[in-house]
Amino acid sequence: MTLRIQVQQQDFSVASEYELLRQDARCGAVVTFTGLVRELAEAELLGMTLEHYPGMTEQALTQIATEAQQRWQLGAVSIIHRIGTLLPNEQIVFVGVASAHRAAGFAAGEFIMDYLKNRAPFWKKEHTSSGEYWVAAKVSDQAALKRWE
């Protein structure tokens, strides 16, 4: 049950993370999630800035991953979240889970993302052709927590 938590400005390599996750011979499943800066429907997105609460982010992510490891039988778990300025199509977040069976991997990956979206202290500000806007929290992200209760 190894756990890697990284909060960093620089980009990350999904390929490298996957290679680490697949090492455990007892694990037959690796699920990865990668979140990317996607274009907006309402305005041209020039980029975004990710603010965070240094120190608390790492703790929050560790707690979420530990909770996942208590709920499901998991091998390695890796969470990476970027901060600072990101351009369209850049990578924002990575969650990777290795597990013996696929159901645990899919569930744990989605659980971690759902909790990260609601509990980890990161804030996005979008830079668009019509101005800068702090992103509003989504009701759908809060609703996503319900099914894990």
Added chain:
Amino acid sequence: MTLRIQVQQQDFSVASEYELLRQDARCGAVVTFTGLVRELAEAELLGMTLEHYPGMTEQALTQIATEAQQRWQLGAVSIIHRIGTLLPNEQIVFVGVASAHRAAGFAAGEFIMDYLKNRAPFWKKEHTSSGEYWVAAKVSDQAALKRWE
């Protein structure tokens, strides 16, 4: 809505597949699943052979992916399944889904794997230190279909 289906003997690169999946600027989420040859609890696994029904496998995988694309709003979908002889820790199967939002990506990825496990004509024979055995279908795999009905 691009769709890549590959049934092949040679290994695949998760990194390359991921790079293709992340191209779509409207997609903010990429979910990947990779299935690996994992060690057995009851005997030493030397390797396995994957038999398939040529022609039908590609059709079955295309139908499953198409069904996923009808159920969820997806960008690119990629499915790779290997055949032939595989050694411990080798990659067996890859399912990758790009989507605007994460919930669709996780659901579609798991849906595709659940249907692939029950409907795609592949059969595993395990080579162990105590002999060769055809793998028996798992009740848990059949049960996994129920929630998509």
Added chain:
Amino acid sequence: MLKILFFAALRERLACANTTLDITGQHLTAREVLNKLASQSAHWQQHLANAELLCAVNQQLVDLSHPVAAGDELAFFPPVTGG
């Protein structure tokens, strides 16, 4: 002619990967074909009388009640175990 295929453990047990059956003019279901094949020998009877066998007609998974016609490709196989 009906083309019939067997896969995996079933192929090994029957020691047969494919065969043909002349069903000209007959209206048969996959189950009736299966019964015809089973009646060929006690050995085939034993291995084809398996409630768990899956069946595909023209590479589409179907129930054993599915009709087959001359020119079709009919396949019987154990529950799948890929992925």
Added chain:
Amino acid sequence: MLKILFFAALRERLACANTTLDITGQHLTAREVLNKLASQSAHWQQHLANAELLCAVNQQLVDLSHPVAAGDELAFFPPVTGG
């Protein structure tokens, strides 16, 4: 001393990233600290009287009813939007 941090839109609106409050000898909840801060000006009142604000004590997400003591790190911020 109580160390108080503000983040993101709240930090920008208050034009303040962090401040301190002397709460020696007082038994306060995070909500009571928030009310003290809000009473400093109409501007702060306006931006701190937001039912949606989240609160962390010593880097743990807690309810506004959570107690705080001198030496603690208390943070207020809008709902998070990472990931």
